[in-house]
Amino acid sequence: MSGPGVAWYIAIAGFLFGIGALGVLIRRNPLIVLLSLELMLNSANLALIAFARHFHNGAGQVFALAVMAVAASEVCVGLGLVVALNRKRLRLDVDSLSELRG
Amino acid sequence: MNALVVASVGNGLVWIVWVVAGFSLLASGVAVVSFSNPFYSALALIGNLASLAVMYLLLSAEFVAAAQVLVYAGAVMVMFLFVIAYVGPRREEAWSGGPTWQSVGAVLAAGALLVEIVVAVGLQASGHLGSDGKVGPAFGTPAWIGRVFLTDHLLAFEITSVVLLIAAVGGVILGSHARRGVPNPEASTR
Numbered sequence: 001m002s003g004p005g006v007a008w009y010i011a012i013a014g015f016l017f018g019i020g021a022l023g024v025l026i027r028r029n030p031l032i033v034l035l036s037l038e039l040m041l042n043s044a045n046l047a048l049i050a051f052a053r054h055f056h057n058g059a060g061q062v063f064a065l066a067v068m069a070v071a072a073s074e075v076c077v078g079l080g081l082v083v084a085l086n087r088k089r090l091r092l093d094v095d096s097l098s099e100l101r102g
Numbered sequence: 103m104n105a106l107v108v109a110s111v112g113n114g115l116v117w118i119v120w121v122v123a124g125f126s127l128l129a130s131g132v133a134v135v136s137f138s139n140p141f142y143s144a145l146a147l148i149g150n151l152a153s154l155a156v157m158y159l160l161l162s163a164e165f166v167a168a169a170q171v172l173v174y175a176g177a178v179m180v181m182f183l184f185v186i187a188y189v190g191p192r193r194e195e196a197w198s199g200g201p202t203w204q205s206v207g208a209v210l211a212a213g214a215l216l217v218e219i220v221v222a223v224g225l226q227a228s229g230h231l232g233s234d235g236k237v238g239p240a241f242g243t244p245a246w247i248g249r250v251f252l253t254d255h256l257l258a259f260e261i262t263s264v265v266l267l268i269a270a271v272g273g274v275i276l277g278s279h280a281r282r283g284v285p286n287p288e289a290s291t292r
Contacts, residue, residue: 003116003160010223012124012157016131018216023135025208031140031186035147038178039131042154045166053161056237058250061166062258065247068173069262073269075178079185080276086189 009050016043028093030085034078041071116160123156144182151175163242 016039023036045064052060085092126149133146151174158167240246251259 003113004120007223008120008124009157009161011220012127014216014219014223015128017219018212019128019131019135021215022209022212025211026205027135029140031182031189032134032137032143035134035140035143035182038147038174039134039150042151042174046154046157049158049161049163049166052163053237053241056241058241058246059255061163061242061247062250062255064163064166065169065251066258066262068169069266072173072178073266075181076269076273077276079181080273082185082189084276092189 006050006054010047013043013047013050016040016046028095030078030082030092030094030097033094034075034082037074037078038071041067041074119156120160123153123160126150126153127157140186141183144179144186147182148175148179151179161242162237165242165244165247168244 020036020039020043023039024033027033027036045067048060048064048067052058052064082092085097090097130146130150130153134143134150137143137146151170155167155170155175158164158170
């Protein structure tokens with residue numbers, strides 16, 4: 001199988017990471033911040049798998065699966081925080097949540 | 103001659119699938135960031151994950167593609183949609199008073215990250231990453247991944263399970279503390 005080389009996949013992954021970083025930085029709804037974080041993690045996964053294919057090395061795919069598990073636990077904790085905020089009747093706005101500020 | 107025609111048709115097909123998947127990947131990524139309703143953002147992220155799975159299949163990572171669809175587009179996104187339905191479809195209020203230093207800085211920081219990635223890949227990749235080698239037919243299959251996971255990367259496998267367990271316990275603790283805090287928020291914070 002041929003097709004696009006690994007540099008094309010890395011370019012797509014870089015653009016996806018930039019879009020996700022923009023979403024994390026610019027949006028204020030914590031749910032959408034979490035979704036953009038998923039975009040960034042997935043772009044890293046795409047780069048890992050592209051390099052695993054390029055270097056014929058399985059460690060990249062194994063690490064991508066580990067990243068997937070870490071992303072699932074991050075979503076678990078993040079959504080737990082969102083539910084806790086909603087129960088305390090706080091505004092879902094990452095700019096107005098400053099109770100932990102030192 | 104015949105084999106050459108077949109090979110070039112297969113190559114063109116791979117390119118077409120790649121272009122379609124890449125376009126839908128970037129378009130759904132922009133949609134995730136730009137929708138004001140988190141429900142639509144989550145639906146766009148499902149499309150994003152599906153096109154990523156197509157990319158993984160093109161990179162001969164069959165097991166990772168299947169896990170992506172099952173774990174991400176299935177379990178994680180269902181959890182997201184449940185929480186969005188629980189919280190209610192709140193729209194983000196528009197920014198008041200024009201672009202602040204924060205939003206301008208955010209756009210600048212994201213652009214700087216993108217430029218950094220492009221420059222780093224371009225400097226390193228020129229000449230090195232063009233070739234596309236052959237991999238064996240077993241590369242990326244579930245049997246191969248399972249063998250690698252349980253021999254070479256056994257410690258990573260076990261640590262991953264511990265991380266998932268700790269995250270699940272943390273989610274439960276976060277939820278139960280909030281439930282006790284509702285009747286008398288003052289008493290629980292003091």
